[in-house]
Amino acid sequence: MTDTTSLGVPEDAMKRLAEMKxxxxxxxxxxxxxxxxxxxxxxxxxxxxxxxLGSSIYHVGLQVGRxxxxxxxxxxxxxxxxxxxxxxxxxxAEANALGADGIVxxxxxxEFKEFGNDLAEFIAVGTAVKSDDGxxxxxxxxxxxxxxxxxxxxxxxxxxxxxxxxxxxxxxVYHIAHQGALKAMGNVGKNVEIPQFTEALYxxxxxxxxxxxAEAEQLKAEGIVGVQLLSLAHKWGGHTTEFFAIGTAVRxxxxxxxxxxxxxxxxxxxx
Numbered sequence: 048m049t050d051t052t053s054l055g056v057p058e059d060a061m062k063r064l065a066e067m068k069x070x071x072x073x074x075x076x077x078x079x080x081x082x083x084x085x086x087x088x089x090x091x092x093x094x095x096x097x098x099x100l101g102s103s104i105y106h107v108g109l110q111v112g113r114x115x116x117x118x119x120x121x122x123x124x125x126x127x128x129x130x131x132x133x134x135x136x137x138x139x140a141e142a143n144a145l146g147a148d149g150i151v152x153x154x155x156x157x158e159f160k161e162f163g164n165d166l167a168e169f170i171a172v173g174t175a176v177k178s179d180d181g182x183x184x185x186x187x188x189x190x191x192x193x194x195x196x197x198x199x200x201x202x203x204x205x206x207x208x209x210x211x212x213x214x215x216x217x218x219x220v221y222h223i224a225h226q227g228a229l230k231a232m233g234n235v236g237k238n239v240e241i242p243q244f245t246e247a248l249y250x251x252x253x254x255x256x257x258x259x260x261a262e263a264e265q266l267k268a269e270g271i272v273g274v275q276l277l278s279l280a281h282k283w284g285g286h287t288t289e290f291f292a293i294g295t296a297v298r299x300x301x302x303x304x305x306x307x308x309x310x311x312x313x314x315x316x317x318x
Contacts, residue, residue, distance in 0.1 A: 055103075055133075056140050064144045067097040069177070078174040080152055084198025088151060091205040093176040096145045100172040101137030105130035107165045116224050117247040119254060120287065123220035127289055128258075131155060131216065134171040135193070142191045147175035148184040149192035151201050153214055155293070159282060167281075186212045186266055194295045196273050204272070209297045212266040216293040217258025221251035223286045251290040252276060259292040268296035 067074055077098040078085060085095065107126045134155070142150050153173035160166045173193065178184050186192055194201060194211040204211065224243050255276070263271050274294035281289060 056101075056137055056144075060141065061144065064097065064099075064141055068145055069096065079172065080174050080198055084152065084201075087198045087202040088174075088176060091202045092179045093148070093151070094179060096142075096147050096175040096177055098172065099138050099141035099145070099147075099150060099175045100170065101134040101139070101141065102171075103130050103133035103137070103169045104160070105133070105167055105169060107167055116222070117243060117250065118222050119251070120220045120222055123287075123289075124218055127220060127291075128216070128218040130167070130169040131171070131218070134169040135214070138171040138173065139190055139193065142175040145175050146177065147191045148178045149194065149211065150175050151194050151196070152198065153193050153195045155195075155214075155216075157279075157281070165282075184210060188266070195293065196295055200273065204297065208300050209269075210300050212263075212268050212296040212298055214293060215259050215262035215266070215268075215271060215296045216291065217255040217260075217262070218289060218291050219251045219254040219258070220287065220289045221247060221254075223247040223288065248290075251288070252292075255290040255292040259294065263296040266296050267298070269298050271296050 065071060067076060076095045078095045079098055080088060080095065088095065105126060107123060107130075138150065138153070150173040153171060156170045156172075158168045158170070160168060173195075175191070184192060190213070192211045193214040195214055196204065196211070201211070224247065259271065259274075271294040274292065277291045277293075279289040279291055280287075
C-alpha cells in the first residue's frame, strides 16, 4: 500500500481517514455525490467509503514567448501538469488508505492565491468507492481507478459492461504569436482567415490531446470517454493560453464483451 506520509498527506487527513475506514467504530461515509448519483453508484454495485482529496500549492515559473513566434512554453506546461499530478496522487493515496477500488465524480480545480505571485493551489477531490462483488477493479498499475464521469454516466458505463481505468490528461501552455501592425490593419473590414492563429491553436490542442492519449495507452485502455478540451487563460494574458485535455480511460470488463442491441418493443393493438 502507498506510503501516504511520503506523498505529503497531512496527519489530520490520516486521522480522518482512519475514522472513516470500514470496520472502525462509528464509521460513516462522506460524499459530494448528489442523492441521485449516490443511488445510481450503489445500484452499479459500489458503496461510498468517503470523500478523498489531494492538494498541491505550486509556484508556476516564468517563461516568456517570442513576440512574433508560435511556440509551446514547455516550462509552464510541465508546471501545470506536475501540480495536477501531485494533487491526483495524494487523492489516490487517501483512497488507498480506505481500501477503495476507485474514485468517482473526481473534480480538478485551480485557485490562484493572493498571498504570493504565481502561486496556485491545485485540488483533486472525489468519492472513494468499494465494489460489492470483490472483483478486480483497480487498473494495471494497481491503483484505484479514477473517473470524472457523473453518477449517471458511471452507472451506464458499468451496465454496458465497461469499467473505468483512470482519468487521463494532457496539458500544453502555448504562446500565440502577435500579428504585425501593418498586417492587422490590412485585415480591417475583411472576412479573412489568420493562418498563424489557426496553426497555433490547432498545434496546441493537438499536443494536449496526444499527451492525454499517451496516458490512456499506458493504462492499456480501449478508449477515452467524456473528453473535455478546455482553453484556460489563467493569468498569463491574451496571447498565452493553456490547452487542457481530460477524460476517463475505459476497458471492457470481459475480453469477449459485446454491447447488446436494444430490443424493439412494438405497442399492443386490438387487431
